[in-house]
Amino acid sequence: MAPEGSTARAPSPRPTALTDKIRAYAPHAETSLVDEAYGVAYQAHGTQKRDNGDPYITHPLAVADILAGYRLDVPSICTALLHDTVEDTGITLPQIERQFGGTIAGLVDGVTKLTRLELQSDRTKQAENFRKLVLAMSRDIRVLLVKLADRLHNMRTLGFVTNPARQQRIARETMDIYAPLAARIGMDAMKTELQNRAFAILDPEAYNSIQARLNYLRGQGADVIEEVRQELAKVCRDAGVEVMEVSGREKSAFSIWEKMQRRNIAFEQLSDIMAFRIVVPTREQCYWALGAIHNGFPVIAGRFKDYISTPKSNGYRSLHTGVTLRHPRNQKIEIQIRTPEMHDIADNGVAAHWNYKEGADEPPEEIERYRWVQDLLEILDNSTAPDEFLENTKLELYQDQVFCFSPKGQLIQLPRGATPIDFAYAVHSVVGDTCVGAKVNGRLTPLRYELQNGDQVEIMTARGGTPSPSWERWVVTGKARSRIRRYVAAQQRATTLDQGRAALARMFRQDGLDGSEKVLEQALKQLKCASLDDLYVAVGGGHIGAKDVVHAAYPEMKEAARGPRHLPSMLNRAPAAKAPSRDSAMAVTGLVAGMAIHYAGCCHPLPGDRIVGIVTTGKGVTLHTSDCPTLESFAATPERFIDVDWDYAAARNSAASHTGRISVIAANESASLGNLANAVSRHDGSVTNLKIMNRQQDFMEILVDVDVRDARHLGNVIAGLRAVKGITQVERAQG
């Protein structure tokens, strides 16, 4: 079926050879679906040709045939037939879904996405990441199986590709990415063929010299492999082992080459170019056979490995050993001993878990769609060797990772949940700091978007752009978080510093004293501050009182302050006694610790109101009610918005009051103001400020600031006022 070496023949509209092959291992398989998929692919690829001149349809058919060789299920075979239609023809995914259902459409989609990834440049430089990406994107392992079969067929026909650069690229990619992937999921035969074919293209000289040497050795004696094969079988049978099969083969050119490289030896010295496999019915007999072999031949030290008691992470189980053949051959050979089940898994890897099991009670479709997941997990869980454990840990981690591309094709690995901000910081901290927007797959995307595998991310930056404190809630990488925190901390320090400087200037001015830096510097030591900046920050942060600074700079003021004479004036000048900064009245959640809070003067937000924070560089956060009209003026700068809420838990223990502002329309009578104040106090509030905005003949408009506990309290006050004679309208003030 594979077109390799065969001349193009018109494919029949029904792939009978393929369906026969499937029916041989799955008599009840729904092969009509395979016929249908073939028909669709046949029509869709139409007159397209392969590099070797064959009709294009020979390729998907060959891929399907490879998978049938692994005894895979009908959805996998159909996916193989359809795998290039979405990318290369007019067929769409919805079309496939309508005709073949969600499973096959999902698989085709997965393969198509992997194919698109191939079109990204330079990925082999990041082979390890790319392998992870492919694994992460192959959530259904059948996607990976189809992709590997696709690659295998492309490698088999790579000789026809005329562009040498493209040929090299495909071979390198196969060597670096697909062969290791095949190995990782335990498909040994697939791995060996991929490597060997890639090796032939990448290093033709080495490949040819090894092949020549192998030919020479082959020509030397009779059939060495056959002779050794019989000898091994005899040794085992003489020891009472029930030998099912002994097979021998030359190692592949690439594996010989690899060994030469690893051990730094010349081809002439390399003696074990043959490997033999002994298949016995049971696990016990594996060990009996091992005993017989070790008894019959000199063992090569260090070659024995027991992968039966400790399987490899990909599920591989076998006994390995190496022995030297008796005189006159004296050649070293490698021997693997296993049961038929172990052999199936060794050759077919994950595919062996996923193919039809004849004789199983369940109908093939019911061999549970997700059976392979469990099998794969089992395989992954069952390794014990430390290095394999490490490999496993890495593999499991892939599901926690996303892999995204920069516009130049650089592959960036991020934790799952990462946003474009994480991506920006991963590219470079400056890119992160100045990031103002992102395009994902060419589309403008919010910065809080959760990146998906394979996304191409373009970060837009602006000179002078700065991190927003709100970003901290959207990032998952440590690098991004620490950069944002550092920035916010620096910004806060600057804010606090400004506030401290202003507070000191005010205080010295009030007292009519010189508060110049020169004066302040002299007080630094006494105040235990290292620098003026530190002093400003300490004052701004409330750690040192402004008055204490005055006293440090002018000790005589302190003396004076103790004297009764000055008391009244000092009291006068003291800041309003009842004002423990309102900012600390009630904590707000959703802020970076230590950010300064201001209450917007336009809407006077109260606990219980839905609120929004607006970040102002150098000033901290201003809280508005979420329906405040002022917010419209920030519509163009959504990055300044942060989600905040009152910290009700913290508020329970505090008796803090907040200023609510109401606008009142009352009769222009002298009694009105008194009635108003009485009503407010009856409802447990207190008027802190009152301003008549507009006075007419018969009514007046008054703005009243009322200290209340929260929005509900203010609501009670308003309701109470509405009942007052002479008051015609009461509303919370807006704007």
Ligand code: MN
């Ligand atoms: Mn293909």
